[in-house]
Amino acid sequence: MMPRHDAAELAHRLGEHAEAVCRHYLSNGRRSGNYWQVGDVRNASGRSMFVRLRASAKGPAGKWTDAATGEHGDLLDIIRESMGLVDFKAVADEARTFLAMPRPEPERRSSRPGATTVPTGSPEASRRLFAMSQPIPGTLVESYLRGRGIPILHGTGSLRFHPRCYYRPEDHGPTETWPAMIAAVTDLSGHQTGAHRTWLDPDGDGKAPLDTPRRAMGDLLGHAVRFGVPTSVMAAGEGIETTLSLRCALPDMAMAAALSAAHLGAILFPPTLHRLYVIRDNDPAGDSARDTLAERARAAGIEAIVLSPELEDFNDDLRHVGLEALRAAIAHQLMRQDRLRYLKRAA
Known part of the structure; x- marks a missing residue:
């Protein structure tokens, strides 16, 4: 079972995007003021269930009550019931997928003395990846974009090039390295919350011949x-x-x-x-x-x-x-x- 503080953190993160959660999992409802109204937590048509979309004096965002049955809960409950999930791990996995959050992994120890470690796929890992990359002029990224017919590249400081970016196959095969276009995902204040990787063919022939040549990492929802x-x-x-x-x-x-x-x-x-x-x-x-x-x-x-x-x-x-x-x-x-x-x- 997931630790209580992890569940609370997931519920809080979902609450920051309560309306997006409701639109996705309770698609039969509609917004009414500061609430999303729907028939019940299993996405039936109707208006007896209310989900608070923004925090107020009445409580935090994401809390809901069904006036017809007296049921109440948070957004994790909505995901569980609307998707018909039983195991809480499956609920948490679905919530992380929606939020585009990385799955929790053990922190890896660095062999470099004094080096700090960060969880794989975390926002901090995305910032490190971007910092290790280089500007795109004269690189394979510039060639790739021009090959896509994009000749105007001014103002593209959010894009960088990494010559040997790790790629982990989904079938758990050995880790590979490929050149990649690295894009910084930022919030409205310009703070980097994630990164997007497009692995490239070293010969300049478009994307790399991989099953999933595009992947994102970090905190993506709401950002760009x-x-x-x-x-x-x-x-x-x-x-x-x-x-x-x-x-x-x-x-x-x-x-x-x-x-x-x-x-x-x-x-x-x-x-x-x-x-x-x-x-x-x-x-x-x-x-x-x-x-x-x-x-x-x-x-x-x-x-x-x-x-x-x-x-x-x-x-x-x-x-x-x-x-x-x-x-x-x-x-x-x-x-x-x-x-x-x-x-x-x-x-």
């Missing part, structure tokens, strides 16, 4: 890989390459890559933001992320505008129709003041 500093306007998308492709057309607009559709829907908003462009991918997951993020933005008083590609995503558009055609295609999707502000500079 950021390009530029947002003021009143920014754009947010899923993948790094997709987001950078749009930034080639709008190089002065701040953008953020959330790394997945689920995380895009949960990205946090800068306090100065007035208008958010949602970078859409043409697939069902992209549609869901678009709707979730747009709804959250509008609920926060932020104007949300969806930017849609002609093909599967904006990287496909950039590679197959070219930069000038991409600019022309998105021009009519921008607000007039943003078209004048950003596209004129990019021309």
Whole structure:
């Protein structure tokens, strides 16, 4: 059984993203003020169960009560009941997956005298990995991005290159080393909370021939890989390459890559933001992320505008129709003041 303090920490972390938890596990409900209303903890339709979305004088975020049955609990209970889980380890694993938290592992001892150790996959480990990497100019990362049709790389300080990044196969085979693009995942204050790795083919032929050439580590939910500093306007998308492709057309607009559709829907908003462009991918997951993020933005008083590609995503558009055609295609999707502000500079 999980130690009580670990369970409490997981519940607290889930509470920081209570609405995202409810939208995912209690999808038949809806928000009403500071509460999420649904039929019951097993996600039935109805309005008898209330989940507190933000901490208040009445209690912490994530606590819930079912007025019909008198049941009550926290967000871990919601995960258990909605998923039909029995073993608490399975509940904790599901919660960590949702939060994109690393699984707890024993700390590894370093052979270097005086060296400190950190848990594998932790936010501190992600910061160390990024610090050990190098800027991308002249590296395999620059070649990889240009091979994806991305020629404009200014403002990409959140990306670095590691020549020998560890890769652990999912079948528990021997650890390998491959060159990799390392992306810093940061919170709204610029503090690094995680990292994303894209392992690359040493011959410059795209991604490495691995089963999972992309992996993330650290604390991801709500955070993103950021390009530029947002003021009143920014754009947010899923993948790094997709987001950078749009930034080639709008190089002065701040953008953020959330790394997945689920995380895009949960990205946090800068306090100065007035208008958010949602970078859409043409697939069902992209549609869901678009709707979730747009709804959250509008609920926060932020104007949300969806930017849609002609093909599967904006990287496909950039590679197959070219930069000038991409600019022309998105021009009519921008607000007039943003078209004048950003596209004129990019021309």
